[in-house]
Amino acid sequence: SSAEQGYSRSKGAHLLGGLLRDDLNGYTSCHSRMQQQLYRKASPFIPSRYLISRLRRYEDLHIKCASEAIYFVKALKSPELMADLLQKTDCRFIVWIAWSGLGNRLMTLVGTFLYALLTDRVLLVDRGTDMSDLFCEPFPHASWLLPAEFPQSWLQGLDESSPHRFGYLIDKGECSAHVNLSSVPAYSYIHLTHTFDMQDRRFFCDDEQKVMNQISWLFIRSNMYFVPSLYFVPSLSQEMERLFPEREAVFHHLARYLFHPSNEVWGRIVRFYHAYLGNADSLVGIQIRTFDPTKMPSENVTSQVFACAIGNRLLPNVSNVNDDEMTWSEEAAGTQKPISVLVTSLHQEHYERLREFYLSHSIEHGRIVRLHLPSHEEEQKTGKAEHDKQALTEIFLLSLSDTLVTSAMSTFGYAAQGLAGVRPWVLTKPGEKAYQQYACIKALSLEPCFHSPPLFDCDCEGGRDPGKIIKFVRHCEDVHWGLKLF
Ligand code: GDP
Incomplete structure (x- = not known):
């Protein structure tokens, strides 16, 4: 197949410029890891040598420490066992709790892994209902999954109302942490969801990070891409500058490093690609996410998509030649490669309208436009394995696009653009x-947006807009109070 020829032609391309370890022992069983590059253009971003060396160091740490995680379950039975356990090892962990939609999960996994990398912790992943059905293991020779023995009910209890919440270590009314370092707990829960409070938000400050460093086991629940606010912490920020001289590519590199769809999901991706999208002049991805369908009738959504895609020349316009006047040039019809358009949406209606528009008009320059909708699940069913596999399939298919049109505020779209390395419209x-003026805006960078960043108040001088005082972050094009790296 062309894919196989491509593989032998670009030997080593699957290593993503050194992001992936050239140690295929036990790795080759994951097809997406070996094949993804065949379906993508080479990334316009080059990972730094420092990032590569830190990833290798991380992998060694993961191999050394991951097998110790099981002892924590036993130590939960008594404070003495816990104290004893912490004495014996210098491994430190951060456990990612599976929560929220798939796009959100990809955002928080990248954020949590970056935090682990920056602070020499080992990332362990709560299996949720289906994490192991969705992804291959990203690290060599040791699993990233939390041992199955971890009690799910205990893990689920780590939420807003948990007494282990890190924010509780900070006195209300005090500006910064006054924690006696000799009495830091063995473990703590970091609450970084959109309901986080003033105390939880101090996670993004230097003093609190010093306390964090003393805590061996951290558990995190989040539904936001919190990476931009890690730049509030000077020690982390310096390290991030070294790791990512191209700040726009933080999610891009880490997502390509971490996320390899399982063979079952990859099979769906590849089959869909060859059946409907491949062998085309170009692939245009259109991601339609309507958060409040009552405010967005389908006619408005689709006319906005056309205004965006045709107005910016991502798709050809229709011509005013009517079908009686049409002369079918066999030559043109036979030789022009079609433009493939992948539409993703929970709802079929938008796709039907887009398709109908092209079928009922002749198209400029005799172009052929083929549109496909891989599924229409109608509603979000996060946690149902088949539904999540389909969602991951579509995020990855979108990420193979040459150009992308995405919906504002959607992490589903952010994940696709980041994996693709394509700045979307x-x-x-x-x-x-902006809606009055433009159908769409070209994104400033391909980084995802942190939707609810805290104000900057680490120096206790009153909350200020971080977009104005932190280098490297700007407000997002789709969420004005949000922050993104650029
Ligand atoms: P966000 O809510 O747009 O930020 O994205 P999330 O991925 O976090 O949550 C939305 C969830 O709804 C997805 O994970 C899917 O389960 C489902 N969903 C939304 N849009 C689509 C789509 O275009 N295709 C499929 N298959 N599922 C979708």
């Missing part, structure tokens, strides 16, 4: 000023 939101 982001559809503007009805009700916002």
